[in-house]
Amino acid sequence: MTNNNNEEVIEELKRIVKQKGLKYTEQREIVLDILINAEDHLSAEDVYNQIKTKYSDSNIGIATVYRALGFLEEVNLITSIAFGTEGKKYESNAKSHHDHLICTSCGKIVEFLDDEIEKRQDRIAKKNKFKITSHSMQLYGTCKDCQEEK
Template structure:
């Protein structure tokens, strides 16, 4: 995982290149995701900010705007749950893929070397250069399977 100070410096550079004003709110939202152990909704991020930065004057609308900007500049990623919204994570973690429970929303991160090698072979066979990828497998976690 990248050092959080390096990522904040990257944010400052992006904002400057775009000719925008640097805001502490974007930094606070990014910091929450850089230190999060799990994928978070905008509401969960907002509640964490209220707990960890009670003096900051950040509203939920500001959190949504910051998330949109941070995703646009590729510092964070989201997983869309349709009408249930999105969950966010930092893009600065080591590469991983996701198992997503469609019942409870639980997300399990995994990395499988065989899958990664197979993707590379498929790309090579098709003379395709992969620049990035994301794999999300949807199903039901063990807890939700038991409760049915």
């Protein structure tokens, strides 16, 4: 992802905050920046730990991270995958569309895109006179490493 793209996402955050009549906060921007630049899906604790490392001079607590994540998800700048009692893992919506394979043993997430699945979804929608505006596919199972442990 380019820095220019990152700046566009941050500008979108500023636009949304202004539109909602809210105060712009650096904390939200920092949380969004962490997720835009993340290689993996991150838990709130992962985001918090990266903030402590990357923005050591900021005074952002874990509660602020949770509030920022909730707000960013509400305005569709990030998305999450729920892990039941283990909480959620987050990623930026600035990435190109993809689906997920999720290991129910270790929590590993593999991103994939399959053109045949995408085409089939479109055909199913057309057949049923639906216009797809968005979708999310999450397939659950056990990864190779967890299968070998059993």
